[in-house]
Amino acid sequence: MPEDSFEPLIITFCCNWCSYAGADLAGTSRIQYPASIRIIRVMCSGMVHPNVVIDTLTKGADAVIICGCHPGDCHYLEGNLKAEMRREGIELLLDDLGLEQERFRLEWVSASEGQKFAALMTEMTDKVKALGPSPYSTS
Amino acid sequence: MAVRVAEEWLNICGGCEVSILDIGDQLLDILPALEFVHMPVLMDSKYYGQLGERDHMEIPEADVGIISGGIRNDEEKKIAEEMRKKCKTLITLGSCACFGGIPAMANMWSVDELTDKVYRHCSTTESAATPTENIPGLLDRVYAVDEVVDVDVTIPGCPPSPDMIVEALTCLLEGKPFILPEKSVCDECPAKREKKAAGGDIKRPLQPLDIKVGEPWENTRCFMEQGVLCIGPVTRAGCSGTTVEEGEEKVPRCIKGYMPCRGCFGPIRKGANPLVDMVSSISSIGLDVKQVVDRRALLNRYIGGQNRLKPLPVRN
Numbered sequence A: 001m002p003e004d005s006f007e008p009l010i011i012t013f014c015c016n017w018c019s020y021a022g023a024d025l026a027g028t029s030r031i032q033y034p035a036s037i038r039i040i041r042v043m044c045s046g047m048v049h050p051n052v053v054i055d056t057l058t059k060g061a062d063a064v065i066i067c068g069c070h071p072g073d074c075h076y077l078e079g080n081l082k083a084e085m086r087r088e089g090i091e092l093l094l095d096d097l098g099l100e101q102e103r104f105r106l107e108w109v110s111a112s113e114g115q116k117f118a119a120l121m122t123e124m125t126d127k128v129k130a131l132g133p134s135p136y137s138t139s
Numbered sequence B: 001m002a003v004r005v006a007e008e009w010l011n012i013c014g015g016c017e018v019s020i021l022d023i024g025d026q027l028l029d030i031l032p033a034l035e036f037v038h039m040p041v042l043m044d045s046k047y048y049g050q051l052g053e054r055d056h057m058e059i060p061e062a063d064v065g066i067i068s069g070g071i072r073n074d075e076e077k078k079i080a081e082e083m084r085k086k087c088k089t090l091i092t093l094g095s096c097a098c099f100g101g102i103p104a105m106a107n108m109w110s111v112d113e114l115t116d117k118v119y120r121h122c123s124t125t126e127s128a129a130t131p132t133e134n135i136p137g138l139l140d141r142v143y144a145v146d147e148v149v150d151v152d153v154t155i156p157g158c159p160p161s162p163d164m165i166v167e168a169l170t171c172l173l174e175g176k177p178f179i180l181p182e183k184s185v186c187d188e189c190p191a192k193r194e195k196k197a198a199g200g201d202i203k204r205p206l207q208p209l210d211i212k213v214g215e216p217w218e219n220t221r222c223f224m225e226q227g228v229l230c231i232g233p234v235t236r237a238g239c240s241g242t243t244v245e246e247g248e249e250k251v252p253r254c255i256k257g258y259m260p261c262r263g264c265f266g267p268i269r270k271g272a273n274p275l276v277d278m279v280s281s282i283s284s285i286g287l288d289v290k291q292v293v294d295r296r297a298l299l300n301r302y303i304g305g306q307n308r309l310k311p312l313p314v315r316n
């Protein structure tokens, strides 16, 4: 597939309390970001088990982003710290699956950071476009 | 009337058959109820007739079929299909038959890479062309039996324990189901857990453990927490047996021998991904997963079939 026609599929898990509100703010403020992002709302970044990330990446998505509240702000106190603890394991698993570690990202986005959310999504889309489709991609 | 049993060994080491013989005295109790009609390891029966007169493979009809070993080549695939056709109930015996087993670690490479390595890049043998005449062709990978034909009962273990074979056969004779519980080896392990590692690096398999042989288990710290890779958290329980003698404790088989679990009973439930779960479980007690040498193979040691191990995709 020629690089310019490749539209990546990026699954973004946003926690309900901060990041989803941040994404919403990006929308209501009419900030543009690429359509390759599909947002899935979860209650907390800490509930996205590595199994879900690995399944997503081996069943069609080109990349996965988990967005949660900033450390200290998680509405379940330590969910985002849990997510952070799992980060390295997920990156190693990507190695084991023959995927680039850049296809996974964990970021903190607060409810007031619509701008940051949009910038992050644009940056990730560019990066994944440069990497090309995932070898597990189904599209 | 005796129950007719057919047994086949496919891609095996023979250990599973040794386990059948290892049943010992109990075998004498159940033997009168069984009639072995086909069992290449013990008796001579030819697939194409004693003189090769038949033009198609045939295995005698049986009530119960037992298959050990996974499926690696054309011949084994044919035998498995014929077994399914002729046996009312089909049992897979041992981790090779249930999940691919040790040989399925080869699923990390393509057949071409494998034969190239074995026949042309092995430092201790002379190079030669890959043989093709008079031998069955290799399949693209090692398959667990249930990927090729339907299986009714599974008895995992490498090797499976004689007691469990008796139990499964007894269940069958009595018309009861034989199903292992969906719990982990840890759930049946008496070692003392503190939910965090004692500290330090992950040890290599032969580094000494802090154990007190013969002392009550509450004095022995969980091996994983001592830094020895133990696959108990993501492995199905059952190897500690269903019955224990009076006053004895239920202890998983390897733990009883003061060795960590290697994962031979396979995933806790269908669809689980032990590699992912084990990586999470190692880091959750504060150990460094990066230190697990040959992680992908080790955490899939017995379960490389069923698509768990495959050649890595080529990155572009």
Ligand code: SF4
Binding pocket: B011, B012, B013, B014, B015, B016, B017, B068, B069, B093, B094, B095, B096, B097, B101, B102, B157, B158, B159, B160
């Ligand atoms: S399960 Fe173990 S004992 Fe049985 S054939 Fe396989 S390697 Fe041998």
Ligand code: SF4
Binding pocket: B185, B186, B187, B189, B190, B191, B193, B221, B222, B223, B224, B225, B230, B231, B232, B233, B252, B255, B260, B261
């Ligand atoms: S990790 Fe191993 S030693 Fe520890 S509780 Fe589980 S089975 Fe027992």
Ligand code: SF4
Binding pocket: B157, B158, B185, B232, B235, B236, B239, B240, B252, B253, B254, B255, B260, B261, B262, B263, B264, B265, B266
């Ligand atoms: S402890 Fe683990 S490796 Fe040992 S027999 Fe039980 S399941 Fe198999």
Ligand code: FES
Binding pocket: A015, A016, A017, A018, A019, A043, A044, A045, A046, A067, A068, A069, A073, A074, A075, A076, A077, A079, A080
């Ligand atoms: S609620 Fe936002 S990360 Fe936990």
